[in-house]
Amino acid sequence: MFPTSDEPIRRRKLSDEVLERLLEDIRSGALQPGDQLPPERELMSRFGVGRPAVREAMQSLASRGLITISHGERARVSAFSVASMIDQFDTTARLLLSNAEENVDHLIQARLFFETGMVRMAAARATPEDIAHLETLIDEMERQPTGAAFIERDMAFHHAIADMTGNPIFSATARGMLHWLKDYHVAIISFQGAEDVTLREHRDIVHYLSKHDVEGAARAMGNHLTRASELYRLRGDKP
Numbered sequence: 001m002f003p004t005s006d007e008p009i010r011r012r013k014l015s016d017e018v019l020e021r022l023l024e025d026i027r028s029g030a031l032q033p034g035d036q037l038p039p040e041r042e043l044m045s046r047f048g049v050g051r052p053a054v055r056e057a058m059q060s061l062a063s064r065g066l067i068t069i070s071h072g073e074r075a076r077v078s079a080f081s082v083a084s085m086i087d088q089f090d091t092t093a094r095l096l097l098s099n100a101e102e103n104v105d106h107l108i109q110a111r112l113f114f115e116t117g118m119v120r121m122a123a124a125r126a127t128p129e130d131i132a133h134l135e136t137l138i139d140e141m142e143r144q145p146t147g148a149a150f151i152e153r154d155m156a157f158h159h160a161i162a163d164m165t166g167n168p169i170f171s172a173t174a175r176g177m178l179h180w181l182k183d184y185h186v187a188i189i190s191f192q193g194a195e196d197v198t199l200r201e202h203r204d205i206v207h208y209l210s211k212h213d214v215e216g217a218a219r220a221m222g223n224h225l226t227r228a229s230e231l232y233r234l235r236g237d238k239p
Helices: 014-028 040-047 052-061 082-087 090-097 101-125 128-143 147-164 168-184 195-210 212-235
Strands: none
Touching: 014 040, 014 147, 040 052, 052 090, 082 168, 090 101, 090 168, 101 168, 101 195, 101 212, 128 147, 128 195, 147 168, 147 195, 195 212
């Protein structure tokens, strides 16, 4: 005999069925990025459902970043990228950071683990052009040693190292983590009065990258990020 269960069989909502059909069209390539979706009436006729089911399914697709809905126009299939995938986590990440201080610590730890791993790959792959770009960013930081411009170049430095890995998932994830930390706890990214230390640490990282010294680069990055997070904890800054 087959095992039985007392769990009732639940009927799926009509909008879920419409959602699944539209997802299959996107997965199969029947709907490509940039394509307009059929008009509501056509979808209603095709699936044999009412307007509420179609609209709910469309909103679900939009909330997942799979389609773009503009007023007065038919919805279009969105262009898919790793960056757009990471962007879908944005609202949740911001809520997590604002609701519990421990989540900030968890993200700091994740960034330390992630960036020391990435810099190893960057050291193995570094080209003279990569090194020149990093040195230019440091020079720009030195010319504007305080304020928003310094922070922007500081972040660009870390973004550039992520890009050197050649892995778009690493690049997008690193950008996401750094921007979430910056938006809620800018003190983790840059401390007023410690800019000279940041510049020196950045130059140390570039030195090891230029030598393709994988472990040296990881050690320099680890020291840099650990110093920043320890300063943050000692000062006890809040968002």
